[in-house]
Amino acid sequence: xxxxxxxxxxxxxxxxxxxxxxxxxxxxxxxxxxxxxxxxxxxxxxxxxxxxxxxxxxxxxxxxxxxxxxxxxxxxxxxxxxxxxxxxxxxxxxxxxxxxxxxxxxxxxxxxxxxxxxxxxxxxxxxxxxxxxxxxxxxxxxxxxxxxxxxxxxxxxxxxxxxxxxxxxxxxxxxxxxxxxxxxxxxxxxxxxxxxxxxxxxxxxxxxxxxxxxxxxxxxxxxxxxxxxxxxxxxxxxxxxxxxxxxxxxxxxxxxxxxxxxxxxxxxxxxxxxxxxxxxxxxxxxxxxxxxxxxxxxxxxxxxxxxxxxxxxxxxxxxxxxxxxxxxxxxxxxxxxxxxxxxxxxxxxxxxxxxxxxxxxxxxxxxxxxxxxxxxxxxxxxxxxxxxxxxxxxxxxxxxxxxxxxxxxxxxxxxxxxxxxxxxxxxxxxxxxxxxxxxxxxxxxxxxxxxxx
Amino acid sequence: xxxxxxxxxxxxxxxxxxxxxxxxxxxxxxxxxxxxxxxxxxxxxxxxxxxxxxxxxxxxxxxxxxxxxxxxxxxxxxxxxxxxxxxxxxxxxxxxxxxxxxxxxxxxxxxxxxxxxxxxxxxxxxxxxxxxxxxxxxxxxxxxxxxxxxxxxxxxxxxxxxxxxxxxxxxxxxxxxxxxxxxxxxxxxxxxxxxxxxxxxxxxxxxxxxxxxxxxxxxxxxxxxxxxxxxxxxxxxxxxxxxxxxxxxxxxxxxxxxxxxxxxxxxxxxxxxxxxxxxxxxxxxxxxxxxxxxxxxxxxxxxxxxxxxxxxxxxxxxxxxxxxxxxxxxxxxxxxxxxxxxxxxxxxxxxxxxxxxxxxxxxxxxxxxxxxxxxxxxxxxxxxxxxxxxxxxxxxxxxxxxxxxxxxxxxxxxxxxxxxxxxxxxxxxxxxxxxxxxxxxxxxxxxxxxxxx
Numbered sequence: 001x002x003x004x005x006x007x008x009x010x011x012x013x014x015x016x017x018x019x020x021x022x023x024x025x026x027x028x029x030x031x032x033x034x035x036x037x038x039x040x041x042x043x044x045x046x047x048x049x050x051x052x053x054x055x056x057x058x059x060x061x062x063x064x065x066x067x068x069x070x071x072x073x074x075x076x077x078x079x080x081x082x083x084x085x086x087x088x089x090x091x092x093x094x095x096x097x098x099x100x101x102x103x104x105x106x107x108x109x110x111x112x113x114x115x116x117x118x119x120x121x122x123x124x125x126x127x128x129x130x131x132x133x134x135x136x137x138x139x140x141x142x143x144x145x146x147x148x149x150x151x152x153x154x155x156x157x158x159x160x161x162x163x164x165x166x167x168x169x170x171x172x173x174x175x176x177x178x179x180x181x182x183x184x185x186x187x188x189x190x191x192x193x194x195x196x197x198x199x200x201x202x203x204x205x206x207x208x209x210x211x212x213x214x215x216x217x218x219x220x221x222x223x224x225x226x227x228x229x230x231x232x233x234x235x236x237x238x239x240x241x242x243x244x245x246x247x248x249x250x251x252x253x254x255x256x257x258x259x260x261x262x263x264x265x266x267x268x269x270x271x272x273x274x275x276x277x278x279x280x281x282x283x284x285x286x287x288x289x290x291x292x293x294x295x296x297x298x299x300x301x302x303x304x305x306x307x308x309x310x311x312x313x314x315x316x317x318x319x320x321x322x323x324x325x326x327x328x329x330x331x332x333x334x335x336x337x338x339x340x341x342x343x344x345x346x347x348x349x350x351x352x353x354x355x356x357x358x359x360x361x362x363x364x365x366x367x368x369x370x371x372x373x374x375x376x377x378x379x380x381x382x383x384x385x386x387x388x389x390x391x392x393x394x395x396x397x398x399x400x401x402x403x404x405x406x407x408x409x410x411x412x413x414x415x416x417x418x419x420x421x422x423x424x425x426x427x428x429x430x431x432x433x434x435x436x437x438x439x440x441x442x443x444x445x446x447x448x449x450x451x452x453x
Numbered sequence: 454x455x456x457x458x459x460x461x462x463x464x465x466x467x468x469x470x471x472x473x474x475x476x477x478x479x480x481x482x483x484x485x486x487x488x489x490x491x492x493x494x495x496x497x498x499x500x501x502x503x504x505x506x507x508x509x510x511x512x513x514x515x516x517x518x519x520x521x522x523x524x525x526x527x528x529x530x531x532x533x534x535x536x537x538x539x540x541x542x543x544x545x546x547x548x549x550x551x552x553x554x555x556x557x558x559x560x561x562x563x564x565x566x567x568x569x570x571x572x573x574x575x576x577x578x579x580x581x582x583x584x585x586x587x588x589x590x591x592x593x594x595x596x597x598x599x600x601x602x603x604x605x606x607x608x609x610x611x612x613x614x615x616x617x618x619x620x621x622x623x624x625x626x627x628x629x630x631x632x633x634x635x636x637x638x639x640x641x642x643x644x645x646x647x648x649x650x651x652x653x654x655x656x657x658x659x660x661x662x663x664x665x666x667x668x669x670x671x672x673x674x675x676x677x678x679x680x681x682x683x684x685x686x687x688x689x690x691x692x693x694x695x696x697x698x699x700x701x702x703x704x705x706x707x708x709x710x711x712x713x714x715x716x717x718x719x720x721x722x723x724x725x726x727x728x729x730x731x732x733x734x735x736x737x738x739x740x741x742x743x744x745x746x747x748x749x750x751x752x753x754x755x756x757x758x759x760x761x762x763x764x765x766x767x768x769x770x771x772x773x774x775x776x777x778x779x780x781x782x783x784x785x786x787x788x789x790x791x792x793x794x795x796x797x798x799x800x801x802x803x804x805x806x807x808x809x810x811x812x813x814x815x816x817x818x819x820x821x822x823x824x825x826x827x828x829x830x831x832x833x834x835x836x837x838x839x840x841x842x843x844x845x846x847x848x849x850x851x852x853x854x855x856x857x858x859x860x861x862x863x864x865x866x867x868x869x870x871x872x873x874x875x876x877x878x879x880x881x882x883x884x885x886x887x888x889x890x891x892x893x894x895x896x897x898x899x900x901x902x903x904x905x906x
Contacts, residue, residue, distance in 0.1 A: 147600065165627075173635070174618075176734045177690075181634035182626070237630075281629045 196227025
């Protein structure tokens with residue numbers, strides 16, 4: 001058991017709330033600061049992508065004893081539903097029977113997490129803006145504005161859970177030997193929605209993650225409990241088909257009618273949201289070190305924001321908390337050592353999921369509709385089903401496992417090299433499910449120790 | 454001719470002073486702000502590395518008509534002098550006969566640049582700290598501290614020449630779609646010195662850039678006009694032999710005596726500086742875009758700080774000014790278009806010199822003493838001398854040319870591939886200067902179009 005500390009968590013988002021709950025359960029005094037209003041008292045922002053909770057997320061929730069509670073808010077999706085123009089709807093199961101990712105509204109989950117943390121005794125201070133931090137002394141300074149009178153708080157420890165544009169990290173960044181990068185992609189996103197039918201049922205299959213891959217842009221839809229779908233349109237900011245170019249109702253009408261004919265009844269809803277909701281950017285953020293002595297450390301997006309194309313942003317943030325508490329169990333009251341152990345354990349893995357997410361961005365919009373890509377997936381899938389001990393697909397290693405992300409990346413790369421060779425075999429289109437191909441894969445895998453876990 | 458603007462330059466360093474002079478000569482009203490005191494009125498900091506002015510630097514000075522003036526402050530170095538333990542001093546000429554880099558003290562040059570700019574009518578406001586900038590309105594806010602009362606200035610245009618830790622860029626960084634990275638290396642540096650002989654002469658050859666390559670660490674020395682040498686010790690911050698580990702006079706004595714026996718008479722000077730001068734860090738900074746509309750743009754280290762191992766930091770910054778004024782000549786009063794053209798022209802080239810400088814960091818300390826590396830250099834040199842039209846060494850392309858850095862990098866990579874093949878030829882140590890090897894290189898180069906300029 002640790003001796004009780006007076007701890008501040010900056011940020012009441014998903015990771016901040018979960019961390020606060022864990023810390024409270026460990027016996028600490030916990031205050032959460034957020035510059036924004038209480039998310040339970042305001043409308044959702046219209047700028048969020050539905051969450052896909054998977055193994056790592058559930059594990060962290062289980063650690064705080066709140067998995068069951070959260071399961072009630074989630075809908076299992078066991079497959080992708082690919083809406084390719086002029087083709088029948090095509091389903092790709094995510095994993096083995098019983099494996100699924102879980103669609104949850106970010107706002108709904110965040111409200112629940114804050115409720116649970118508050119009930120456990122965490123103190124929340126909303127609409128209080130942190131402007132500065134004294135890293136050495138673990139002091140926070142808050143106020144109405146950067147130039148106004150500031151209030152000073154003394155803590156034993158401070159956690160920065162304040163997201164991609166973290167104020168805490170911003171202060172750390174001004175220090176020598178702090179490595180940092182922020183890289184925006186030239187694609188933005190916008191939240192759209194498809195309401196429920198009059199009887200409250202879903203208008204599309206509600207056990208699928210729906211994708212309309214269109215090359216340069218892409219629409220996705222994830223179901224909500226209330227029968228609606230939260231959709232996300234990913235599209236370049238500028239260019240021929242872009243958020244900038246779709247600047248009139250007529251152009252938007254034509255855009256939705258041309259590219260999404262199977263949901264053309266929804267055009268008026270999609271269009272309304274298109275002009276109402278903001279266009280958001282996506283960024284990969286990396287930094288190191290995450291902690292300052294035994295006083296301050298970063299968790300979640302503030303340490304490692306990633307693009308959302310692997311559905312792992314929240315899962316990776318929640319896994320930070322699992323790993324942090326593994327280190328707490330190991331090092332007890334030596335916060336400096338445990339922060340060091342935590343960041344050293346996490347950094348290679350959050351770099352790996354950043355890389356995987358970025359690759360999926362490159363892949364998802366273009367290749368999910370590509371015949372070659374689909375064949376590759378089909379071969380992999382068949383082989384994996386026949387030889388589940390030899391071949392666990394990358395997606396499953398990331399999504400349905402809690403083995404390190406870096407391991408998934410390394411094994412995935414080895415698998416890719418094998419599949420590159422397979423796809424170059426003559427007449428692979430015809431004899432992809434022949435025994436010869438299966439033997440060839442077996443042969444290639446047996447010489448690749450890296451596939452062992 | 455441009456219409457006259459009211460322009461602020463933030464930063465009175467080398468690039469800021471040169472830019473201010475150029476702008477003044479073009480007919481603009483120019484005010485330079487610097488948070489530090491006038492460098493002409495204070496002692497030098499004891500944390501600078503001597504500058505190596507080369508082609509790109511001289512070209513930019515020539516453009517402002519101050520080349521001759523600055524030449525008087527510089528000493529030409531036409532070769533490296535390699536001090537390898539237990540070996541005779543070894544000289545590597547930098548280029549062809551007549552080609553040299555020029556050693557100048559940073560402080561001496563900066564004082565001269567400010568003098569020249571001031572004489573031309575540039576206004577300098579020292580010890581005035583810029584805390585904020587309104588990018589859209591081109592306003593600067595200055596004050597005693599971040600939280601004090603601020604003074605507001607209105608300008609037509611603002612240039613950020615405020616170095617690696619630029620305040621102007623810091624503000625731009627908080628914007629969406631601004632890409633940024635800062636990467637520190639785990640090696641630091643410290644300024645040391647070797648004073649002149651009693652008669653004012655230099656204690657080492659004063660037409661050489663002296664290097665003591667020692668694997669994990671390295672000492673360099675560059676001559677000053679007054680007979681002294683400015684030395685720089687590059688060494689890891691932490692580890693067995695490091696700034697951290699050399700923490701007593703006894704250890705420092707042993708360190709200098711063991712590793713630098715040919716300058717052991719200087720130990721007391723070196724040691725005094727070692728404990729007096731600060732240890733500085735080195736960082737590579739990249740960002741994009743550099744400009745904000747037609748209002749604000751970055752020049753020099755604020756846009757592209759690099760590690761000092763190619764001697765190109767100042768040269769690259771000065772070249773920014775050459776290119777900026779090429780674009781000014783082209784686009785006249787369309788500042789938005791000319792800022793865009795400037796950043797697009799510069800970015801690939803500053804990325805290239807960042808890469809080359811980082812590679813030199815990896816190479817310089819370890820390989821300059823390596824037999825294989827020396828042989829490779831010897832073969833290249835001999836071939837380049839025989840076939841100057843076919844083979845211009847990378848160092849010369851960077852240092853004695855004003856062709857784009859990106860081109861030098863691409864050609865250098867092609868040359869490296871060729872040399873890798875040559876170095877793998879059997880018995881290369883014996884027959885390196887045979888006609889067969891020469892023919893082989895000719896053959897390899899003829900199939901590499903990339904070597905053409």
